[in-house]
Amino acid sequence: MSFHNNKVEIEQFKFETPENSRNTGEVISMDDQEPTQVAEIIYDCLEPGNLIWLNSIFHIDTTEEVTVNYKILKNKDEIYSSITELDSDDEIGQIFSQQTVDMITKLEKDVTYKVVCDTNTPMVNLSGPINFTDTRFVEDKKFF
Template sequence: MGNNYCHKHHKDKEDHKRRASFADFEFYTLTPNVSVDNRFELPVNTETTVASVTVEQVKAGDLVWLNGVFGLDNDDNDPREIEMRVYKGTPPVIIPGQEIYLARIDIDGENDGDQIVAPLAHVDEIAENDRNVTYTVTVRPDGDEVYLNGPVTLTAALIKR
C-alpha cells in the first residue's frame, strides 16, 4: 500500500508540474534597497502600508506566490512585537481581521538583536476571475522607536494551472 501511495503522489506531483506556468511577475523594492540612516519610524499601534503589488488578469484556480523581506530596527531598550499583515483587494482595503496572512514578529531591544530582516511567504489560491488583484503588506509595532530600515522587497508570481 505504501508504495502505491508514493507512486500516486509522485504521479500527481508530475501532473501539476506539466500544467503550471508562470504568467506574471510583479515586485516592489525600496530605492536604494539597503539599510540607511534616513529610515522610517513606524507609528505606534498603527498599521502602516510598507509594500504593495498588483497582479493582472487572474482567473479562478490560479495561484499567486507572495514572497518578501522587510528590514526592521528597534531602537528602544524593550523588546517589541510587530504584526505583519497581507491584505488582498483592488483598490487596497485595510480592514483588520480581513487579512489573508498574519505574522507576529519579535524584535529584541537596542543592541541585542534589534535589527532583523523579517521574511514573508504565502500562496493565495484565486477563487474567482478578476481583472487585477492588489496585495498590500502592512506592519504595526506595539511600541515606539521601531523603524522600517531596508531591505524591503515584495514579489508576486502569478502561476496559471
C-alpha cells in the first residue's frame, strides 16, 4: 500500500487511562499472565487501509535492579513487546517509550489497544505522567 499522491486524513483520538494507574504509585504486577494495565484506547470501527500509529510513554519508580516487560496489545494479541533491564545505577523515574504501527487489512469492530507491563521485582511502582496516543491515517478519504 502506498500513500503517495493520495489524500490522507489524520485523526487524533482521546485515550483512557485506568483510574488506578493515574500517577498513584501502583505496584507493577510480577505475573506476566496478569500484567498491570497502564493505558488503553478504544475504537468502535477500523476499516481496511487504515494505519494506526500508537505511541506510549510511562515511568516507573525504583532504585532496585529490575527487569520490566512492556507490551502493546490489540484486544488480547501482542503487537509490540520489549524488555528493559535496569541496574541499581539507573535513575529513579525511568521512562519507558514504545511506538508501533498497526496496518488494518479487514473491517474490525470494537478494537481495544492496551499498554501493559510486568516486572520480576517486588514493589516496583508505576508512575506518571502516563501518555498513550494514537493517530489514524485513512487512505483515499474524500474531503468536501
